[in-house]
Amino acid sequence: MNRLNILVVGGCGYIGTHMIKALIASGHRPITLDNLSTGHRDLLPGGDFIEGAIENTALLDKIFSSRRIDVVMHFAAFIEVGESVQDPLKYYGNNFSGTANLLNAMIRHDIERFVFSSSAAVYGEPQYTPIDESHPLNPTSPYGESKLWVEKMLTACERAHGLRSIALRYFNAAGADESGEIGEQHDPESHLIPLVLEVARGTRDHIKIFGVDYPTPDGTCIRDYIHVNDLVSAHLAAIDALLDGAGSKAYNLGNSQGISVREIIETAQHVSGRPIPVVEDLRRPGDPAVLVAASAKIKNDLNWQPRFESIEEIVRSAWKWHAKT
Numbered sequence: 001m002n003r004l005n006i007l008v009v010g011g012c013g014y015i016g017t018h019m020i021k022a023l024i025a026s027g028h029r030p031i032t033l034d035n036l037s038t039g040h041r042d043l044l045p046g047g048d049f050i051e052g053a054i055e056n057t058a059l060l061d062k063i064f065s066s067r068r069i070d071v072v073m074h075f076a077a078f079i080e081v082g083e084s085v086q087d088p089l090k091y092y093g094n095n096f097s098g099t100a101n102l103l104n105a106m107i108r109h110d111i112e113r114f115v116f117s118s119s120a121a122v123y124g125e126p127q128y129t130p131i132d133e134s135h136p137l138n139p140t141s142p143y144g145e146s147k148l149w150v151e152k153m154l155t156a157c158e159r160a161h162g163l164r165s166i167a168l169r170y171f172n173a174a175g176a177d178e179s180g181e182i183g184e185q186h187d188p189e190s191h192l193i194p195l196v197l198e199v200a201r202g203t204r205d206h207i208k209i210f211g212v213d214y215p216t217p218d219g220t221c222i223r224d225y226i227h228v229n230d231l232v233s234a235h236l237a238a239i240d241a242l243l244d245g246a247g248s249k250a251y252n253l254g255n256s257q258g259i260s261v262r263e264i265i266e267t268a269q270h271v272s273g274r275p276i277p278v279v280e281d282l283r284r285p286g287d288p289a290v291l292v293a294a295s296a297k298i299k300n301d302l303n304w305q306p307r308f309e310s311i312e313e314i315v316r317s318a319w320k321w322h323a324k325t
Contacts, residue, residue, distance in 0.1 A: 002243065004028045007069045009054055009102065010076030011047075012039025015117065015173060015228060017182045019073065021045040022232045031067065033059075034076065043182050054098040057105065064109035071113040071239055072106060074099065077146070080190060081121065081286075084143035095146035100153060107161045113242040114154065114165040115235055118250065120291060122148040122169060130224075130294035133169075133252055140286060151250060158248045166238040166246070171224040171254035171293045173231050175314040176321035183321025184228075193225070193315060196265055197322040200272035207276060209261050211283035220261035222290045224254035227308035227317065237302040249301070254293025259311045267315045272323075 006023055010016045011032030016039065023030040030047035033054070041049070052059045054076055063069070077095045078084070084091040099116075106114065121144030122137050139145045150167075157163040174193045176183030184194050198204040212219040234253050241249075269276050298304050308314055 002070075004070040004239070005068055006030050006239070007033060007063065007072045008047075009033045009072065009074045010039065010117075011049075012036060012041055012044050013075055014184045014186065015231065016075045017043045017045060018177055018228045018232045019075070019235060020047055021177065021182065022229070022236060023047070026236060031063070031069075033063065038078075038186070040185060043185070045182065054102045055094075057101060060102065060105035061108070064105055064111060069109075069111050071115065071242065072102070072111060073115045073117075073235065074102065075117045077117060079143065081141045081143045084141050084146070088142035091142045091146045095143070096149050096153075099150045103153065103157055103163065107157070107163060112161075112163050113239075114163060115238045115242070116150060116154060116165055116167040118151055118167040118169045119144065119147045120169050120171045120252070120254075120293065122151065126288055126291060129258075129290050130256060130292045131252065132294035133250060133297055154248055164242055164246065165248045166242060167248075167250040168231075168234060168238065169250060169252050170231060171226060171252070171291065173228050174225045175227040175229070175308065175317040177229060178317060178320075180320040180324060183318065192223075192261065192264055193268070193318050194322065196268045196276060197272065197315075197319055199276045200268055200274040200319070201322060205277065206279045207265060208279050208281045209265075210281050211287065212280050213283070214289040216260060216289055218260050218262045221287055222258035222260045222292065224257065224292045225259055225311060225314055226253055226255050226306065227314050230255075230306040230308055233307075234298060234302070234304050237298075237304045241302055251298035251301070252293040252295050253298065254295050255306055255309055256293055256295050257309070258290060258292040263311065264315070267311050268319070271312065271316045271319050
């Protein structure tokens with residue numbers, strides 16, 4: 001096995017910390033670059049740490065000139081769709097312009113392998129489900145646009161500079177490492193499973209269901225949840241593909257099964273053994289009824305297979321983390 005030096009941008013975040021742990025377990029040498037605006041230094045499982053931002057050109061040049069970097073992995077994005085509508089320049093600035101600065105530095109230092117944390121938000125309102133990679137790309141928020149623009153930039157960078165990339169379009173990352181040592185921790189929290197588990201812990205009075213009249217079996221929205229460690233294993237497969245000379249590609253990352261909001265709440269009640277009061281509310285603008293991934297392409301191309309396919313396994317791992325925090 002090749003032991004690689006891998007720069008993980010945003011390595012102190014939810015997915016980044018799980019990625020760092022997996023890289024170390026695989027024998028690689030990760031270096032985390034994080035400005036700690038949303039990340040948690042105390043949850044970083046190991047490896048070298050550099051505090052700083054991708055907008056800092058001098059810092060990037062120093063990193064790339066003083067170390068041999070084999071692969072760059074990029075998780076350092078703002079992720080709140082609603083906030084991106086209210087403050088679009090924040091998202092275009094960090095998610096797009098910041099990434100352009102990072103890619104420029106890579107090109108200057110002849111680093112040609114890049115794994116990008118993209119999003120199902122690049123598709124926008126689904127025209128059909130499950131959504132495959134051939135689905136039209138029509139994002140409906142500045143967040144989704146910022147991810148799509150980076151994907152387009154990566155395609156152009158391969159043509160112009162030979163920089164090869166794999167973009168992974170996440171659906172709903174969820175769960176926590178089996179050890180219970182690291183997990184999902186956002187401030188403020190906006191993801192459904194952690195919010196539901198906050199109610200189970202007693203730190204939140206109830207969970208709101210936004211819309212109970214969708215054209216789904218129980219009237220609530222349906223989403224595709226993928227365990228964070230399955231997501232991480234796909235990134236390891238992406239690294240291997242780039243080492244083998246793969247050209248730039250984009251892949252969906254999901255479990256290819258839909259779980260409703262009510263099913264999440266019922267599962268959390270079962271796993272925690274605690275009541276979870278519900279308040280029904282009106283639909284939120286822009287929430288599609290169903291978002292489910294078709295993930296056959298990454299399974300076929302990169303021989304990737306999720307290990308955590310049941311929602312109970314995913315919620316149970318999250319509860320192990322949240323119950324101790």
